[in-house]
Amino acid sequence: MARLWIAADWGTSNLRLWVLGPEGTVLAERASDRGMGQLAPDQFEGALLDLCADLLPEKGRTQVLICGMAGAKQGWCEAPYAATPCAPAGLAPVTAPTQDPRLVVRILPGVAQAAPPDVMRGEETQIAGFLAGAPDFDGTLCLPGTHTKWVRVQGGQIRQFRTLMTGEVFALLSQASVLRHSLGGEGWDDSAFEAGLAAGLHAPEGLLGDLFAIRSATLLRGTAPDAARARLSGLLIGAELSGAAAFWQDLPVEIIGSPALSARYEEALRAAGARVRLATAPDLALAGLRAAHARLT
Amino acid sequence: MARLWIAADWGTSNLRLWVLGPEGTVLAERASDRGMGQLAPDQFEGALLDLCADLLPEKGRTQVLICGMAGAKQGWCEAPYAATPCAPAGLAPVTAPTQDPRLVVRILPGVAQAAPPDVMRGEETQIAGFLAGAPDFDGTLCLPGTHTKWVRVQGGQIRQFRTLMTGEVFALLSQASVLRHSLGGEGWDDSAFEAGLAAGLHAPEGLLGDLFAIRSATLLRGTAPDAARARLSGLLIGAELSGAAAFWQDLPVEIIGSPALSARYEEALRAAGARVRLATAPDLALAGLRAAHARLT
Incomplete structure (x- = not known):
């Protein structure tokens, strides 16, 4: 047996x-x-x-x-x-x-x-799982998370990639910085996200000032916590898209990740004019491990 | 009496x-x-x-x-x-x-x-103290700290200002993010600071990726903690200078702050081509309180 x-x-x-x-x-x-x-x-x-x-x-x-x-x-x-x-x-x-x-x-x-210099551990196996179902993919994979990966894939290979600390910076700022007094909760405001996204994408050099302005807007205008939280996310993802532009400006992008975060990145990329879709296969890590196991036995 | x-x-x-x-x-x-x-x-x-x-x-x-x-x-x-x-x-x-x-x-x-939207509490009194000794100052005051203030001063007035979260972001990243494994200690490396400064100043859109690259450089190249720490500081101050360019590009800058941090900002501004000097008067907050007291009595 x-x-x-x-x-x-x-x-x-x-x-x-x-x-x-x-x-x-x-x-x-x-x-x-x-x-x-x-x-x-x-x-x-x-x-x-x-x-x-x-x-x-x-x-x-x-x-x-x-x-x-x-x-x-x-x-x-x-x-x-x-x-x-x-x-x-x-x-x-x-x-x-x-x-x-x-x-x-x-x-x-x-x-x-x-x-x-850049490293990944684990994402390469999700990518192998993705390629098992799309071996001819020529474009960029975006894996949003604590440390978001942008990965240029061509000819079945990882050609180059870039890791951005967007998720970890969002967590630190919303939980441990002065901005925590302005955020709170898990609420959301679409228009605040879109405005933050535009500012982060088109003027990423303003990021460190735009962050403090979230606090000032609470003090001076009584901005709601939902709007402040969505704006923070938009500013950071916008700055990320600006830094990762070479990965999405002229290439199709497929997003691999949790549904909620993937949807946010999809919205951001679409607003920025990218060709983007969500990878729909579940458990790409398992698919990649299966592919490796098949090759090894 | x-x-x-x-x-x-x-x-x-x-x-x-x-x-x-x-x-x-x-x-x-x-x-x-x-x-x-x-x-x-x-x-x-x-x-x-x-x-x-x-x-x-x-x-x-x-x-x-x-x-x-x-x-x-x-x-x-x-x-x-x-x-x-x-x-x-x-x-x-x-x-x-x-x-x-x-x-x-x-x-x-x-x-x-x-x-x-922006706010200050306390810095305005240091600025009043500075103006007590230099009432005709026409330029920018830079007050580096947890929340660095860039303040355009003219005709004895605060005209406009901008707060950047550089210091707090540095503290959070170096103490609570994945980068803490790469930093450690209080050491310094001038050339790593300068390289980080140039990257942050000229390509601020790369910040979120340049941050993670500090960790990758430790793993792949064994970068020393002193160099990693100085590079992080350089990246953030460089991005700050990029965002605050309107305050220093065509205006004289005077720095008000603790000696160590002020020296770092002075070096950064000088490298970027700004006309800059350190405010030498001690206890500008006291000077500002004295000026207010004299006016009120």
């Missing part, structure tokens, strides 16, 4: 895994918050077993294939970066040290770009 | 006060960390008395003149903003409620600009 195997997407904050049958069926899907950020190297195996030991056959060894931050230097076992340009679906994994005789664990490398 | 009076600069984080004799002599100087940020309105009087009750004459009432965030809506007593253009030395104070019969407390207003 052909064996089951396990695919895992192990990021800084979370671990998601899928137990896959020989025909590719998903037998189980599990998740935990024991991300790489809170684990010492010798704690990864235990965290993995806590999540799936009950599903491991007692005889033989079960293959586990992992992507993401588990392969970072501070992770389970370093999987050195592949260099751009490279095919994200062709990256050779490293074998992680394990104690349990039921496991063989391999971790996929991330991708690095020499100049300007 | 002419009475003593008290001048106080009461900011968000600190309170500084000076007890002044009838001839203007500084009889005592005291400071506490009981800033406006940690006080409810009815706690200000106690915080003031804790710092100077032993110096108050038992008979009659001692004038206390305050500038800064004590006059904010969440402060001791709101001192509504004066509107630009205005002479910072001519602002009428409001009287704060007090219990102690020995005190008469007055708080100077801040200054607001309608468009783009």
